[in-house]
Amino acid sequence: MTSSSAASRKALSKIACNRLQKELVEWEVNPPTGFKHKVTDNLQRWIIEVVGAPGTLYESEKYQLQVDFPEHYPMEAPQVIFLHPAPLHPHIYSNGHICLDILYDSWSPAMTVSSVCISILSMLSSSTAKQRPADNDRYVKNCRNGRSPKETRWWFHDDKV
Amino acid sequence: MSAWEPWRRSSRRQARNGTGAKMVLNLDLNVPPVESWLPEGASGSAHPCVSQEAAVPVHPQRSTPTREQQGVVPIPNNRLIIDVDALDDEVETWNWVSRNQSVMVVLDEDLESNPIQSGFTIVEPATTLPLNIHNKRERIPIDRTIINCDLYPDLGEENDAKRRAIMKPDPEPEKVVPKEPTFTCPICMSPLVEASSTICGHIFCQSCIKASIKAQKKCPTCRRKLTMNNFHRVYLPTAN
Numbered sequence: 001m002t003s004s005s006a007a008s009r010k011a012l013s014k015i016a017c018n019r020l021q022k023e024l025v026e027w028e029v030n031p032p033t034g035f036k037h038k039v040t041d042n043l044q045r046w047i048i049e050v051v052g053a054p055g056t057l058y059e060s061e062k063y064q065l066q067v068d069f070p071e072h073y074p075m076e077a078p079q080v081i082f083l084h085p086a087p088l089h090p091h092i093y094s095n096g097h098i099c100l101d102i103l104y105d106s107w108s109p110a111m112t113v114s115s116v117c118i119s120i121l122s123m124l125s126s127s128t129a130k131q132r133p134a135d136n137d138r139y140v141k142n143c144r145n146g147r148s149p150k151e152t153r154w155w156f157h158d159d160k161v
Numbered sequence: 162m163s164a165w166e167p168w169r170r171s172s173r174r175q176a177r178n179g180t181g182a183k184m185v186l187n188l189d190l191n192v193p194p195v196e197s198w199l200p201e202g203a204s205g206s207a208h209p210c211v212s213q214e215a216a217v218p219v220h221p222q223r224s225t226p227t228r229e230q231q232g233v234v235p236i237p238n239n240r241l242i243i244d245v246d247a248l249d250d251e252v253e254t255w256n257w258v259s260r261n262q263s264v265m266v267v268l269d270e271d272l273e274s275n276p277i278q279s280g281f282t283i284v285e286p287a288t289t290l291p292l293n294i295h296n297k298r299e300r301i302p303i304d305r306t307i308i309n310c311d312l313y314p315d316l317g318e319e320n321d322a323k324r325r326a327i328m329k330p331d332p333e334p335e336k337v338v339p340k341e342p343t344f345t346c347p348i349c350m351s352p353l354v355e356a357s358s359t360i361c362g363h364i365f366c367q368s369c370i371k372a373s374i375k376a377q378k379k380c381p382t383c384r385r386k387l388t389m390n391n392f393h394r395v396y397l398p399t400a401n
Contacts, residue, residue, distance in 0.1 A: 015349065022350040074348060075376040109373050110347040110381035 010071040012044055019074055020044075023112055032114045034121055044069050047083070048117060056125040063087050065120065066096075067113055077107030079150050080116060088130040090161055091123060095140045097149040098123075099133065101156040104149075126161050344397065348373060348381060358395045361385045367394065 012020065020043050027037055038047040046067040052058025064083040070076040080103050082096035091099040102111060102119055133139070139152075343352045348369035355367035363382040365373070370392050373381045380387050 019348075019350055026350070072376075075372055106384075108377070108379075108381045108384065109369070 012069060012073065013071050016069060016071065016073040017043065020069060023114070026112075027114060030114075032117050032121075035114075035117050038064075046113065048113075050117065050121060050124075052087075053121060053125045057127055057130055058087055058124050061087065065117070067116075074109040074111070077103055077150065078113065078116070079103075079148055080120070081149060087124060088132060089124060089127050090129065090131055090133055091158070092133070093136050093139055093143075094132060095143055097139070097143065097152070099154055099156070101154070104152075104154050105156070123161065128161070353397070356395050356397055357392045359385070359387055359392045361387075364395060365392075367392075 024037075024043070031037065034051050034053055036049040036051075038049060040047065046065075046069075048065040048067060050063050050065055052061040052063075054060075063086065066081050066083050068079040070078065080098060080100075082092060082098065084096060086092050086094060086096040093099070098120065100119065100123060102108075102116065143149075143152075344356070344364070345351065346353050346364075346366045346369050348365050351366075353364065353366055356364055357367040357370050358364050359370060359380050359382075361380050361383050363380055365381070370381075371389070374387050374389055374391070378387060379385060
């Protein structure tokens with residue numbers, strides 16, 4: 001992947017800005033179920049609260065997602081992480097990084113914050129065990145210097161959760 | 162009114178020198194050209210063709226400027242012409258003017274106002290203006306009077322606000338036309354600009370799909386592998 005931790009700190013392009021404003025308007029009109037956008041004046045970083053779906057392991061649990069947009073959003077994927085504490089999930093590391101292909105290799109500019117949120121909630125909902133990824137400690141240690149998950153070479157092996 | 166100046170001046174000049182060399186635009190094609198009647202350098206002011214009371218049908222757009230400036234004038238001549246330029250589209254609403262009436266109101270676009278408010282009264286019953294009012298070749302029958310709203314500029318200004326309120330509803334009916342369907346580009350989320358389809362049939366703005374292929378080499382919607390040649394402009398139909 002491209003070096004997006006640096007890019008995400010760069011100001012949004014005009015195209016990105018326009019698109020994010022449209023997304024925000026659409027979100028306000030029609031927010032995805034189970035999500036709440038915490039209003040800030042920062043268009044480039046959204047904080048979104050997610051509530052575990054009823055009938056799942058995470059029912060009624062509340063978590064916070066942090067979405068950072070790169071300069072060339074939507075050509076580049078946003079960086080999406082869970083703020084502490086991250087849910088216990090086989091694809092969510094304790095530092096909040098999420099192993100989900102659409103956030104990295106499979107990102108498409110036709111995707112939206114809303115669609116990403118739905119994918120994350122779907123990933124949570126389909127979990128059968130509340131546990132950390134097997135390589136959690138090693139990975140988190142590697143990320144100690146504040147590395148973005150977008151710089152990780154992810155290996156997407158599990159299509160069930 | 163300032164917009165009338167140039168051709169008013171030119172029509173006077175033609176009346177004075179009468180060479181006809183610069184009058185081509187002024188002539189009705191049904192009438193023999195002036196050149197053929199006039200010896201070169203002849204004094205045009207005396208010539209019937211170009212004098213103020215001329216019977217030669219002058220191009221309607223260039224007609225009767227002087228008279229309009231004079232306000233209400235009984236027309237001695239049966240060849241007077243409506244200044245269609247002065248009749249803005251909005252004049253359609255002035256349907257109390259009819260062909261058979263003996264008055265004609267030349268309205269400046271800026272001075273349209275309710276005739277009663279403007280201080281003159283129209284006695285005739287209201288009738289509808291014929292549809293061909295926009296026909297630039299329309300001639301006014303004899304014995305018409307021109308009422309020039311220029312004579313009431315202060316009144317016009319007084320009624321400015323009112324008039325706007327009156328004129329406002331007029332453009333509305335035209336906008337009742339069924340709205341065009343607008344399609345949104347899934348990438349920029351704005352109405353499509355130069356709509357372009359991929360070979361897999363997904364439609365984006367041209368610039369959006371270009372940027373996407375450059376970034377990912379696949380379709381943003383279905384992820385099909387694409388190259389820069391794998392999309393083309395499409396021309397979506399309109400509602401009409």
